[in-house]
Amino acid sequence: MSxxxxxxxTGWHTIGPFFPRTFFKEGDNDLTRLSPDAPPTARGxxxxxxxxxxxxxxxxxxxxxxxxxxxxxxxxxxHPLDPRHADADPCFLGWGRAWTDEAGRYEFQTVMPGxxxxxxGMRAPHVNLSVLGSGIMRRLVTTVxxxxxxxxxxxxxxxxxLPEDGLRRRLVAAEEGAADSIRRFRFDLVLHGSPEEETPxxxx
Amino acid sequence: MLTDPPxxxxxxxxxxxxxxxxAGYPNTVRRHPCSLxxxxxxVTRTELTGPLDLTPKLQPGDSxxxxxxxxxxAIGQLIHISGRVLDEDGRPVRNAVVEIWQANAAGxxxxxxxxxxxxxxxxxxxxxxxxTDANGDYAFFTIRPGAYPVPNSGRWWRPPHVHFSILGPxxxxxLVTQMYFPGDPLNVHDRxxxxxxxxxxxxxxxxxxxxxxxxxxxWLAYRHRLVLRGRHATPPLP
Numbered sequence: 001m002s003x004x005x006x007x008x009x010t011g012w013h014t015i016g017p018f019f020p021r022t023f024f025k026e027g028d029n030d031l032t033r034l035s036p037d038a039p040p041t042a043r044g045x046x047x048x049x050x051x052x053x054x055x056x057x058x059x060x061x062x063x064x065x066x067x068x069x070x071x072x073x074x075x076x077x078x079h080p081l082d083p084r085h086a087d088a089d090p091c092f093l094g095w096g097r098a099w100t101d102e103a104g105r106y107e108f109q110t111v112m113p114g115x116x117x118x119x120x121g122m123r124a125p126h127v128n129l130s131v132l133g134s135g136i137m138r139r140l141v142t143t144v145x146x147x148x149x150x151x152x153x154x155x156x157x158x159x160x161x162l163p164e165d166g167l168r169r170r171l172v173a174a175e176e177g178a179a180d181s182i183r184r185f186r187f188d189l190v191l192h193g194s195p196e197e198e199t200p201x202x203x204x
Numbered sequence: 205m206l207t208d209p210p211x212x213x214x215x216x217x218x219x220x221x222x223x224x225x226x227a228g229y230p231n232t233v234r235r236h237p238c239s240l241x242x243x244x245x246x247v248t249r250t251e252l253t254g255p256l257d258l259t260p261k262l263q264p265g266d267s268x269x270x271x272x273x274x275x276x277x278a279i280g281q282l283i284h285i286s287g288r289v290l291d292e293d294g295r296p297v298r299n300a301v302v303e304i305w306q307a308n309a310a311g312x313x314x315x316x317x318x319x320x321x322x323x324x325x326x327x328x329x330x331x332x333x334x335x336t337d338a339n340g341d342y343a344f345f346t347i348r349p350g351a352y353p354v355p356n357s358g359r360w361w362r363p364p365h366v367h368f369s370i371l372g373p374x375x376x377x378x379l380v381t382q383m384y385f386p387g388d389p390l391n392v393h394d395r396x397x398x399x400x401x402x403x404x405x406x407x408x409x410x411x412x413x414x415x416x417x418x419x420x421x422x423w424l425a426y427r428h429r430l431v432l433r434g435r436h437a438t439p440p441l442p
């Protein structure tokens with residue numbers, strides 16, 4: 001098929017309340033493995049990124065689906081649009097899916113992503129998160145940063161797209177210590193709240 | 205591996221996308237930002253890229269929903285849904301993950317959260333996953349889903365529909381949508397479908413019926429095209 005005029009992208013809809021639980025397999029939220037029975041990647045520092053998804057009134061957003069996408073520990077993506085993709089970690093997929101429990105909790109096991117130089121500027125280490133759920137007619141997208149990279153966070157073009165420091169701080173996960181020597185980072189997503197608490201989301 | 209993934213992602217045309225809130229669907233308020241705008245961001249490498257081979261994680265192979273894993277047929281009108289996944293330039297999207305899920309013929313989901321009175325069909329789970337082929341084509345056998353009333357919504361019924369989730373070649377290519385059936389009288393009343401302001405965009409969510417004369421089998425056939433966001437920089441921009 002050839003066409004000069006672009007085709008309009010298909011309209012979005014919500015996943016609704018009945019996204020199949022049978023779609024989720026053990027290990028879907030583990031970015032460190034290509035598949036549930038694959039060994040974990042040897043590159044980078046294993047970390048846990050977890051938190052809660054909250055709706056109006058601070059109640060749990062139950063049964064939401066979160067999808068994560070991030071670079072490997074060296075800041076590379078296994079994708080031809082990354083000029084360094086040939087050196088990307090072959091044992092790291094960079095993608096995972098989690099769903100929230102009755103308390104709105106989610107958890108990803110992953111590695112600390114690397115930063116990299118991008119045409120748009122220096123990208124600080126980050127994880128892209130998408131939120132799908134009943135009533136969310138188009139996915140909500142945001143980006144999670146890490147507190148130990150304050151300097152490069154201050155130059156990141158996505159963080160700088162936010163108008164004030166208070167909002168930028170809200171996209172930085174909180175370090176919560178370690179369990180079994182794996183550091184844990186907490187990032188709550190407030191979908192609907194006061195101007196002081198709502199999570200900044202981006203135009204998709 | 206994909207050699208020419210889309211690298212241009214224009215903002216969505218709002219007239220072709222759902223607008224919220226939707227009356228009678230309180231989660232479109234409770235789970236939507238109200239204090240902050242959605243912030244514009246530059247498109248960088250991390251948004252352009254995405255996982256190209258999800259099959260070890262999201263295993264395909266469930267493309268026949270009409271038969272249970274034990275080989276017993278589900279109750280309902282047997283249908284075949286097929287179509288092509290394209291990008292905005294009309295190029296086929298190969299190896300895209302296509303996930304579908306739907307209610308059974310009585311309008312009930314095989315999901316513990318669906319507690320309505322309509323009967324469950326033990327032979328119909330109602331979800332499947334497939335990959336698009338070299339032409340960008342996908343196909344599923346299933347049964348025609350039933351309509352159902354939305355609880356506490358003031359007699360709003362959902363028309364028969366099939367949920368689609370597509371993972372394409374970049375994180376900005378992600379699409380979650382629903383497919384409707386042509387000619388169903390509930391379509392024009394559906395509040396989700398009507399949340400797209402542009403009637404032409406709504407029409408694109410309705411499948412096309414294939415003439416029974418073209419179908420060589422005991423099923424009704426529908427074609428449904430899906431267009432993922434993304435264009436190609438060929439010819440390059442000035």
